Amino acid sequence: MIVSKSFQWSDARSVTVIIAGLALGLSAEARSEERVLDTLQMHGFLSQALVITDDNNFFGPSSEDEGSLKFTEIGANVSLRPHEDVLLAAQVLSRRAGGDGSDASPKLDYGLIDYQMLSNQQRTFGIQVGRFKNPFGFYNQTRDVAFTRPSILLPQSIYFDRTRSLALSGDGISLYHEERFNQGLLRTQIGFGQAQAGDDLRRTLRLDTLDGSLDPRESAIGQIRYEHDGGRIIAAISTASANARFDSSTPGLSDGDFFFKPWIFSLQYNEENWSLTGEYAWRNSGLEDFNNPALNFDVTGESWYVQYTRRFDENWQWLIRYDSLISNRDDTSGNEYEEKGLGPAHSQFADDITLGLQWTPHPRLLLAGEYHHVDGTGWLPVQDNPDPSETSRRWNMLLFQLSLRF
C-alpha cells in the first residue's frame, strides 16, 4: 500500500527517466542481439552413393543386381557467437552405411561451447565443452562430409567403419592451443571424456551374441600438428586411449574391459595443383579381465596409405592411392588365425588400390566416382558379411556419389 502510494506521488520526470532508460537499454540489447544473430550460421550436406561390388558386400547388398544405394549421409549444423570469445556449435547427422533404415536415425554429431580465452598475434588458447569431434589423423573430424574427403571412401585401413563409433567423438572437455612461429604453426589438442561405444564396436568384438551391455568409459585423445609455410608441409601425430566396459548379464561370464590405443603419424605435402599424403597407424586393442580366456585378446595391427591427388581444369581432381591394413602384426598372413579355426586368413589383411575422380561443377555440388581393387577383407563391415567364410579374398568395388551442400 505504502509502496503504491509512494509510487503514485513520485516525480513524473523520474518515471520518464526510468522508461527512457529501459527503452534505451532494450534497444541496446536489441542491437547487440541483432549483432549476435548476424553471426548465426547454418550449413548442411547430403550425399548419396551407389556401391557395386563383384564379390563381398560393402554398405548393403552391393554384390546383388544393380548394387547398393544404402550409403547416405545427411547433416545439418548451426553455429552462433553470443560473445566475441564464445562459439556455440551443434550438428545433427543421419548416416546409413548398409544395415537397416533405423541406422539412419539422426544423432547429435557434436554439440559444444567453445571459449577462446586467449587470442593474440602469437598464440590462441581455448576450451571446448560438450560433445566434440576427435582430432584423429587428417580426416576423422569431418569423416562424414564428402566435400572434405579426397575420395568417396576415406582410406579404410585407418578410417574403417568397424570401430567407427569409438573414434568419432567424445563427451567431455577438449583443450586446444595454437602457437605461431616465423615459418609455421603448432597446434595441440587434448580431449578427455567418454568415447562412444556403438553396436558397430560390439559386432566387431563379437560380443553381440552375448547378453550384456558395452558401455563407454573414460578416454583421452591428443593430437600435435605442425603446419609449415602456410600449410605446404603438414605433419601430425595423434594418439588415443579409448575404453569401454562389457557389463555382462550372461550367466557364468564376468565383466570385461575393452581397450584401444592407436597412434597415427600423418604427413602431407601440398602444391598448387597436387598433394601427396601419407598416414601410418599403429593400433593396439584388446579385451581383458573376462573369466573366459577365450574372449580375451591383445593384438596390434598396422595400417598405412600413400595418396596422390591432382587438381586440373579448375573443378576436377583425380586420385591414386595404395592402402594397406594388417590386423595382427604377429600374424600378417592370417594363417595362424585360420589354423585356429577363427576364420579365413584373408580376413586379417586388406590391400586396396584406389583410382578416383571428383568433379565440382558448382561450389554446392560434387560428383565423384572411384574404383577399388582389394586383396583381403580386413576392413569389410561385419554386418554386411555375417559369415566370414563366405567372403572372397580378391574383390572389386565401384562407387558413385552425388553430394550437395548449403
Next chain:
Amino acid sequence: MVRLTALALTTVMLLASTMTSAQEMSLAVVAHPDVTTHQLTRDTTRAIFAMRQRTWPDGQAVRVFVLDNNHPVHARFAKEQLAVYPHQLQLAWDRMVFSGTGQAPNRVHDQQAMLERIATTPGALGYLEREYLDDSVQVISME
C-alpha cells in the same frame, strides 16, 4: 660480351622486381575504420582468414569477408598475401564448419560489395584492389 650479359641480366631482374612490386602494391588488407589494430603479422592475418583466430589482437570480434573462390582477386590475395592456395583455405573452412571448431567467412560477390560491407560492419576485415579504396575503410599494414 660479359658486360652485355650483365646488362641484360640486370634489366631482367629490374623488370621482374617492378612487376612483383606492382602486383603487391595493387592489393590491400582493409578493415572497418574503428578497428584499433593497424598492423598485423602475416601469420596472424593467415590465422584470421583461415578462421582459426576469431578476434583482433585487442579482443574485438573480427568479421571476415572474402570474395568467391573463383574470383581472380581472391586467388591472388590468398597466394600473394597469405601464401596459401585457395583450395587449402576452402578445405580449412569446411573442416571448421563441419567439425564445430569454427565458422565460415562472409561471402561477397564483388569488390564494391566488399567495400560497403567492411565500411559498415564493426570489426570487419577483408581485402581490396587499391583502386577500390576510399576513406570509408582503413588499410591494415602487414609486417
